[in-house]
Amino acid sequence: xxxxxxxFLAYKRSRFSAQxxxxxxxxxxxxxAAQQADGSWRVGITKFATRMLGDMVECGWExxxxxxxxxxxxxxWLEGFKAISDIxxxxxxxxxxxxxxxxxxxxxxxxxxxxxxWLYAATGTPESRCLDVHGYVKLLDKTIDKILEREQAHxxx
Numbered sequence: 001x002x003x004x005x006x007x008f009l010a011y012k013r014s015r016f017s018a019q020x021x022x023x024x025x026x027x028x029x030x031x032x033a034a035q036q037a038d039g040s041w042r043v044g045i046t047k048f049a050t051r052m053l054g055d056m057v058e059c060g061w062e063x064x065x066x067x068x069x070x071x072x073x074x075x076x077w078l079e080g081f082k083a084i085s086d087i088x089x090x091x092x093x094x095x096x097x098x099x100x101x102x103x104x105x106x107x108x109x110x111x112x113x114x115x116x117x118w119l120y121a122a123t124g125t126p127e128s129r130c131l132d133v134h135g136y137v138k139l140l141d142k143t144i145d146k147i148l149e150r151e152q153a154h155x156x157x
Contacts, residue, residue: 009133013144018047021114025126026136027090032114033126041091041126042099044118045078045109048140053080056109059087059119065097071127075120078109093124 008019020026025033030049033041050056061076069075069089076087076098089095098120101108109117131139 009137011137011140013141014148016048016051016140016144019114020046020133020136022133024114024133025090025130026133026139027088027127027130028139029088029090031088031090033090033130034114034118036121040096040121040123042118042121043090044113045087046136047113048143049085050080050110050113052083053078053085054082056080056106058106059098059102059109061098061120063095065095067095069093069095069122069124078119087119089122090127090130091122091124092127093122096121096123 008021011018011020021032021034023034026046027033030046030052031043032046033043035041045053056078058079059076063069063073063075070092071089073089074086075089075095078085078087099116099118101116102119109119111117
């Protein structure tokens with residue numbers, strides 16, 4: 001009997017844990033891109049990014065559906081309880097539009113950041129700096145270790 005392949009990689013470091021989808025690309029800025037059946041990309045922020053921003057309050061968009069977008073371009077903004085952050089394009093191509101669910105339930109970004117809480121869709125080519133799940137785990141390890149070092153240095157003062 002064959003076992004089904006896992007769809008997620010369980011990640012845990014210090015006080016942070018996440019289920020990271022396999023087959024998804026991750027940007028160094030903690031965004032993700034998952035290719036859809038029609039070839040378009042759904043883009044969102046990772047659970048780690050939601051943890052840094054806090055509970056989501058509001059979001060807005062700088063580009064209309066149908067607009068050309070490039071990697072690194074500000075396409076919108078996301079306001080969390082802890083911080084406001086620009087949303088950067090991680091796909092060179094065409095902005096297809098925002099997730100319509102965000103207007104009614106912005107908190108879905110916190111509850112299901114890698115699923116129903118996606119931010120926008122685009123067609124085109126993902127940023128060349130995007131990592132697979134294993135590369136993203138290494139980035140998370142380094143990022144969390146830096147945070148822990150800062151916390152420890154702060155406690156020693």
